[in-house]
Amino acid sequence: MNAAVVTVGDELLAGRTTDTNATWLCERLTDRGVSVDRITTLPDRIGDIARVVNEYRAEYDAVIVTGGLGPTHDDVTMEGVAAALGRSLEEHDGALVWLEQEGYSNDDLTDGTADLPAGARALHNDVGVAPGAVLEGVYVLPGVPSEMRAMFETVESEFSGTPTHREVVVIDEPESALLDRVERLRAEFDVSVGSYPGEFVRIAIESTDETSVERATAWLRERSETVSGDA
Structure with a gap:
């Protein structure tokens, strides 16, 4: 809907x-x-x-x-x-x-x-x-x-539809350094990805498939300098 x-x-x-x-x-x-x-x-x-x-x-x-x-x-x-x-x-x-x-x-x-x-x-x-x-x-x-x-x-x-699952990874790196990883996320895990810079960069990963979100989130955290307690 x-x-x-x-x-x-x-x-x-x-x-x-x-x-x-x-x-x-x-x-x-x-x-x-x-x-x-x-x-x-x-x-x-x-x-x-x-x-x-x-x-x-x-x-x-x-x-x-x-x-x-x-x-x-x-x-x-x-x-x-x-x-x-x-x-x-x-x-x-x-x-x-x-x-x-x-x-x-x-x-x-x-x-x-x-x-x-x-x-x-x-x-x-x-x-x-x-x-x-x-x-x-x-x-x-x-x-x-x-x-x-x-x-x-x-x-x-x-009002009803298919719920979207969302995880946010907070990364202590320049946004420009994450471009390749964001593209790989989109290509390999079939998720949508949003990038929101500030003091740190917040990468939001979303999909209607919860497993895809979990796998993509784990993949990104393993390859990034994440901030403790990211949310």
Whole structure:
């Protein structure tokens, strides 16, 4: 299973808010064996949201969109997703019933709070108010991190794939000196290899086959000046 993550918000693009949602989602998805192939941040513009969601839903098994939910003037994500899917926005009866059960009457709710793309499955917001939605592989979640995380956990079981095994070897050598060894790792063990320089060089070895990762890791450690306690 592969996925794209789309975060929406002018404040993200202006640097006033740190996008922790994408990082958290990627970690959870990766742990479940889902390959995240895109992370895209968009402004609060209906046209941009519609264009990107429409493109990504054709390419990926799932598209997760966070941010811009609610009834205020700049909360346009639902409208953008509806446009991408060729749906109208409609008041969702199930969302209204759930909100009423939570103690919100129609008089308490701002117009548009429960508007979702026609035919969508509502995702209830146990931490906030604005509901999320699922339709045609597109998952729409709130932007408030606590709300987003709680809502994602209600659908997390719908995301699955082949887990990737990963080991990291920390080496006290110049990155340029490791080029030949990295190439041999890739050729001989059928693993993906990432090289991350800093005070030391961190070589990350990954594969869906745990034995290949273990063999490649052992091979590299035997031929390198590793740092004690590498991880």
